[in-house]
Amino acid sequence: MDAKLKEQKPPKAKIMLWTDVSYHDMEEIDKLQSAADLESTLNRVFQFDIPEPQKGVLLELYVQSVFFCRENGFSKEQTSAVLSIIKSIHEVNIETSLDNREHCCEYCKELLLCHSVRRPPVSVNLFSLKEATCILEYIHNSYITHFKLYKYIFTPQEKLDLYFSYSGVSEENILAGEDSAVSDVDNVTEAEIPQKETSLQTQEVSNLECEGATLVSMSELRALIEQEIRQQMMLVSGQLDQRLKEIAAQHSSAQESTQHEHTTINS
Numbered sequence: 001m002d003a004k005l006k007e008q009k010p011p012k013a014k015i016m017l018w019t020d021v022s023y024h025d026m027e028e029i030d031k032l033q034s035a036a037d038l039e040s041t042l043n044r045v046f047q048f049d050i051p052e053p054q055k056g057v058l059l060e061l062y063v064q065s066v067f068f069c070r071e072n073g074f075s076k077e078q079t080s081a082v083l084s085i086i087k088s089i090h091e092v093n094i095e096t097s098l099d100n101r102e103h104c105c106e107y108c109k110e111l112l113l114c115h116s117v118r119r120p121p122v123s124v125n126l127f128s129l130k131e132a133t134c135i136l137e138y139i140h141n142s143y144i145t146h147f148k149l150y151k152y153i154f155t156p157q158e159k160l161d162l163y164f165s166y167s168g169v170s171e172e173n174i175l176a177g178e179d180s181a182v183s184d185v186d187n188v189t190e191a192e193i194p195q196k197e198t199s200l201q202t203q204e205v206s207n208l209e210c211e212g213a214t215l216v217s218m219s220e221l222r223a224l225i226e227q228e229i230r231q232q233m234m235l236v237s238g239q240l241d242q243r244l245k246e247i248a249a250q251h252s253s254a255q256e257s258t259q260h261e262h263t264t265i266n267s
Contacts, residue, residue: 010092010107013114015124016084017077021045026076029066038063046087057153061086061143068138072131081126082135085111086143093147094154101147108139
């Protein structure tokens, strides 16, 4: 497996107060009301150097996060931390094309815990338990629920490339044998054919026909092998697709179970 396809473990959670958005930036953000103005300011603050539509997707994510913080009455410090937490989770997501949803969810919990318990210099009590739970629900509904969409937009699509090799037989040897046989047939001229009896001439013609039949047989064998390989690739591809569907169904079932348990606890 290519190194870039290896699943990456999330980094260690750390305090993210004023990490990406400074106090001066938050003062400017608090003065803005329209989504367009917020997008312009957040684009300058985060210094996005990515093309559309990726830039637009991220700006929409951060603008909605600012609105969420305002609705819940978060302070400048809390809003700055929320934006950095979401940014860090997104960066972990797009580090790999593999499905690392569970790692991102665990990393999100560790980040919130790091900002909800006073234990200097490891963590601070920036959020209360109620606020941390509210942020967790927001990140789950706005980002984790659309996890695959973000991964699809921001990570390159990988393709499965199967390679078959046969011990003792190489494609170069087969091609060399075919070229040699064809060359031998082409080099036979009338001058080189001895003037013998009709029966001998008939035998030579028969030998050439047999040799040509051998070349046809090798060509047919190659076609059969290629057909078998294509069938095997289709079978493996179908199995991978089925496995991906099963994994997606498991995640969906787990999310429904979690939401049901949360509803039961609240009721």
